[in-house]
Amino acid sequence: MLTRKPVSSQIVLLMSIFFCLMIAAVSVFASTEGAAVPPPASDVAWWVWPLVLLVVTFVLGILAVLGGVGGGVLFVPIIGGFFPFNIDFVRGAGLLVALAGALAAGPGLLKRNLASLRLALPVALIASAAAIGGAMIGLALKPNVVNILLGATILFIVIIMATAKKSDFPNVPKPDNIAQSLGIMGIYREESIGKDVEWTVHKTPQGLLLFIVIGIMAGMFGLGAGWANVPVLNLLMGAPLKISVATSKFLLSITDTSAAWVYLNQGAVLPMIVVPSIVGIMLGSMVGVKILAKAKPKAIKWMVIGLLLFAGLRALLKGLEIWK
Numbered sequence: 001m002l003t004r005k006p007v008s009s010q011i012v013l014l015m016s017i018f019f020c021l022m023i024a025a026v027s028v029f030a031s032t033e034g035a036a037v038p039p040p041a042s043d044v045a046w047w048v049w050p051l052v053l054l055v056v057t058f059v060l061g062i063l064a065v066l067g068g069v070g071g072g073v074l075f076v077p078i079i080g081g082f083f084p085f086n087i088d089f090v091r092g093a094g095l096l097v098a099l100a101g102a103l104a105a106g107p108g109l110l111k112r113n114l115a116s117l118r119l120a121l122p123v124a125l126i127a128s129a130a131a132i133g134g135a136m137i138g139l140a141l142k143p144n145v146v147n148i149l150l151g152a153t154i155l156f157i158v159i160i161m162a163t164a165k166k167s168d169f170p171n172v173p174k175p176d177n178i179a180q181s182l183g184i185m186g187i188y189r190e191e192s193i194g195k196d197v198e199w200t201v202h203k204t205p206q207g208l209l210l211f212i213v214i215g216i217m218a219g220m221f222g223l224g225a226g227w228a229n230v231p232v233l234n235l236l237m238g239a240p241l242k243i244s245v246a247t248s249k250f251l252l253s254i255t256d257t258s259a260a261w262v263y264l265n266q267g268a269v270l271p272m273i274v275v276p277s278i279v280g281i282m283l284g285s286m287v288g289v290k291i292l293a294k295a296k297p298k299a300i301k302w303m304v305i306g307l308l309l310f311a312g313l314r315a316l317l318k319g320l321e322i323w324k
């Protein structure tokens with residue numbers, strides 16, 4: 001007998017309020033300055049920073065798997081805050097890092113019937129269009145404004161990670177009209193209980209509206225959006241947790257691709273940053289999967305939260321020119 005937990009919307013409400021404040025801040029601080037400018041000259045040999053980046057992203061790849069977060073969420077605030085790279089280059093690389101992980105995981109998730117195309121495609125259409133707009137907005141902002149907004153976003157993510165509750169099998173009395181029209185429903189094998197689980201969703205209009213702002217955030221900061229996708233799909237729309245996580249991962253391969261093209265077109269994707277970052281994250285993820293079986297998830301989760309808290313404060317103070 002499946003036990004069903006009540007669906008909570010507190011996180012979604014907080015997310016909506018935060019997004020509204022974020023968009024208001026963008027409209028105040030947006031500038032007409034161009035995007036990426038080359039990083040300043042340095043006395044350090046050119047190969048040193050890519051090598052250090054490879055090592056750091058390898059560690060981030062391990063932590064991302066153990067902490068259950070996307071690599072982009074850790075990558076952008078940490079690399080942007082502690083490496084001498086222009087924030088535009090870091091955001092462009094962050095999108096490609098998240099994209100690489102999504103492309104690697106997507107086929108397997110679809111094959112196992114965990115990622116749902118019927119759920120992903122309407123959401124991806126809206127989120128990817130919003131991500132293009134978000135990327136344009138992000139590239140039009142001054143670096144210090146980006147750091148301030150990035151720091152605030154990371155601190156908000158910390159709050160979500162520390163307080164969010166998950167519902168393995170949310171109670172959905174009946175699908176709404178949009179879900180019925182689009183056939184957003186399915187069945188998958190839940191190995192933990194040895195049964196097939198049927199699922200559908202509701203509150204689809206509210207979910208699609210939230211994915212507009214999620215897409216804007218993904219494009220603006222290059223974070224990926226798994227941290228926001230899963231609560232909306234799971235807690236608001238009522239998709240089972242495994243379906244929400246898998247579909248969110250697949251979504252990144254569409255949403256991040258749309259935003260990444262904007263950064264590519266503006267010259268904000270630097271191979272010297274992107275290549276070691278993707279290699280490091282992917283290698284670290286492979287090691288992280290092997291460690292995951294022996295690690296204590298709760299301890300790792302709080303370590304990741306602490307790391308994000310430090311990186312978020314660093315980005316915020318850097319933007320305010322308090323900690324240069």
